[in-house]
Amino acid sequence: MEIHLSWVQALGGTLAVALPLALALFLLRRFVRAGRRDGESDWTVSAVDDHGHGSSSFHRWDARCKLIGLLLFAFAAAALSSLALALAALAISLAAALACRIPMRGALRRLLAMSGFLLMLLLVIPFTAASRPGETLLYFPGLPGLPFHVGGLLLALTIVCKASAVALLMEPLFATAPLTVTLAACARLGVPESLGRMVLLCHRYIFVFLHEMSRMYRSMRVRGFVPATDLATANAVGNFLGMLFVRSFERTGRVYEAMLCRGYRGTFPSSATFTATASDYAKTFCWVMLGAALITLDLLRLLPW
Amino acid sequence: MHFIRDDTIRRLHEEPLYRLDHVSHRYPDGTQALRDVSLGLYRGDRVALVGRNGSGKTTLVRLLAGLLPCGEGEIRCRGQVLQGELSPQQRARVGVLFQDPDDQLFCNTLNDDVAFGPLNLGLGEDEVERRVVRCLQQVGLLALRYKPAHHLSYGQKKRAAFAAIMAMEPEVLILDEPTANLDPRQEQVFKELLSDYQGTLLVIDHDLLFLYDLCQRAVVMSKGEVHHDYSFAELVSQPAYLREHGLDFTFRFSCCGGHHHSHSNGDGQRHSHHLPSHDHGDGRQHTPPAAVQTPLLELQHYSFRYPDGTLGLDDVNLAVHRGDRLALVGENGAGKSTLAACLLGLQRGEGYFFFDGQLVPNRGRPGELWRRVGIVFQNAADQLFNPSCREEVAFGPQRLGLRGAELQRRVEESLTRVRLEGFADKVPLNMSGGERKRLAIAAALAMEPEVLILDEPTAGLDPHGEELLLGILGELDLTTVLISHDLFFIGELSERTVVMHQGAIIRDYRTTHFLTDEHLHSINGLDYSYKMECGTRILALQNGSIGA
Helix, strand or coil: CEEECCHHHHHHHHHHHHHHHHHHHHHHHHHHCCCCCCCCCCCCCCCCCCCCCCCCHHHHCCHHHHHHHHHHHHHHHHCCCCHHHHHHHHHHHHHHHHHCCCCCHHHHHHHHHHHHHHHHHHHHHHHHCCCCCCCCEEECCCCCCCCEEHHHHHHHHHHHHHHHHHHHHHHHHHCCCCHHHHHHHHHHCCCCHHHHHHHHHHHHHHHHHHHHHHHHHHHHHCCCCCCCCCHHHHHHHHHHHHHHHHHHHHHHHHHHHHHHHCCCCCCCCCCCCCCCCHHHHHHHHHHHHHHHHHHHHHHHCCCCC | CCCCCCCCCHHHHCCCCEEEEEEEEECCCCCEEEEEEEEEECCCCEEEEEECCCCCHHHHHHHHCCCCCCCEEEEEECCEECCCCCCHHHHHCEEEECCCHHHHCCCCCHHHHHHHHHHHCCCCHHHHHHHHHHHHHHCCCHHHCCCCHHHCCHHHHHHHHHHHHHCCCCCEEEEECCCCCCCHHHHHHHHHHHHHCCCEEEEECCCHHHHCCCCCEEEEEECCEEEEEEEHHHHHHCHHHHHHCCCCCHHHHHHHCCCCCCCCCCCCCCCHHHCHHHCECCCCCECCCCCCCCCCEEEEEEEEECCCCCEEEEEEEEEECCCCEEEEECCCCCCHHHHHHHHCCCCCCEEEEEECCEECCCCCCCCCHHHHEEEECCCHHHHCCCCCHHHHHHHHHHHCCCCHHHHHHHHHHHHHHCCCCCCCCCCHHHCCHHHHHHHHHHHHHCCCCCEEEEECCCCCCCHHHHHHHHHHHHHCCCEEEEECCCHHHHHHHCCEEEEEECCEEEEEEEHHHHHCCCCHHHHHCCCCHHHHHHHHHHHHHHHHHHHC
């Protein structure tokens, strides 16, 4: 079906979609950046496991079982093709993130970081999706050759919901136990230990790196550096990044030597112990079943969209 | 080489814990770092390893720690030759505290960091737990046991790294610049921790005043060789030896002997906050007193809070006049660097900030402040990011729009002022700490600022570098704000001292009064008297030696 919109309809429709989105983004941005001063660069990064010692049911869940249950659910959510089911997955993830009883700022910050990419999808896919028989096409005045696919919009919204659901799920997955415990659990599930060590060191040194970077950038600012789109900026930024790389490279050598001095022989010692109880298995079963139910409903195509 | 007195008679009968016999080391790039070094480290030795930068101290330490293979010569531990890859047990005998604690705290929490060594030694969980608790308790960090390192202050990180080493119960403890960037209180904490250590101690430090009571033996290295090996008292009592190795700190004795210089010719009452100008105008800002010169920098009721809620500055009132030479002192975390950041416009708080009588807005861009206020940061490496000294110094003036002959003039003049003539094409990364510090000063001076803020300019410098820096800073004819714990530099380079504590200004008086203030210790725990006492004792030693 083809619908040719008038200027009023086109403007009204665009505003109806864009305004709530813009408002949501504005509020999200405001909430995430609350407390930061005007013009001040924010170099802070929250540690993944800042709230790893809580008492919610996610905190009490055996890390190995939690990884299996939540990751399977995340894969199921990512595989959905129905918007209604993607919305359901998003609602479940949101409920899980709230149930962790840890501040939502981290999760919302992650969503904000994704928002640019997701907005681009919302804008591009409806105009570029392949036409399907029986699909509604909206023609904006002045754009006769570029129909707006309603199916494309639904597809883009489905992707947004699925991405947000998985992003929200990262909170209960990684923020409800100390990172060392989560990585030890990964190792028990067969993830190579070297990968875990790399993640652990990255997580530790991202703060040192950012601190170093902020100090260097600050010293550029006090000498009048203002980023612009010119060759001088490219030159200064190139030198800045180069020096940062050299310093970081030198640090890796020093850290490795410090590790050797304390008896390091290729493996990080871990004192994490795991004991799964019936409750842990039950929680895992529930999450796996939730994921399976979503996939089954999706395959049966019982929902209109 | 000069004489080596491998001293006492007891050592004739004692097997050294570590013995280096004719050890030489050459790096792959051909640099000869050590030449024919023979040295014995005995149980209970407390050795100061001193010498100029590049004299081979670090290479020697890396060989002892098993981080470098021994090329020529032989290293024996308890009579056994050390060869090939060392086992964790062999490594555990030597604990090394590196300069930067962030290199040493690589785990997710303090608990994991301290447990790392003992777990690698294969100790049981109960024993590991016991050691973790004991070591963290010893350094006063047990309450922060499950905190990640990035939540700690610099002094806490340094102590945490120390705990991580001590948990391995090393027989030999090697410390590389243990007190760099620490305030006197933290220094004292470290001194007490080291005094309690019963094993063999080897300390690399330029601060001979800190080492004075701690070490009995001094090993002086020069060009990869051991030049002197004698008692510490002998080293410090011979100014000629000290001068020869760039360790002569006797230029400080004009301070520590109590003969403070005061450059002040005012009445010491220039702080506008204590003048009648404290009346408030229509807004909340002070009304300017008619008869007093407009301060170059002025903060009125200025407070700053970090995004996490920590109070950085608490109702600060400060006026700095043109030509003032001001010192900012206080314990680590007192707010000195935050205040400097506010004066630079890098941090904006609540209150009134006037630059040359003009209100600097608390929101938006800080205007042209960067053109008029310069800073030399504590760690010069943070300030240097260009591939050559010329480009480094030219960076700021280029941002001011200077080109051609004027730019060239500024670069050359600035390098000359800091005694770095001929360094224009050198790579800053390859320069020594002292040279880098001077380069950072040149980079700031090239912008011809009206105010220069110096954040711990002496951190990490050897006495020779300090003396050179003192000369350079003494020649500067501009308003300076000196942030330092170094009493001698404060005495020499400032007329007025502002003492900060927990974000607030608790004292603002003449430097001569600060240097004789006996109440500061009770307020913020800063005790500068210990080093003065050491200096006086060393001076007495030297006088005795010269008299004899």
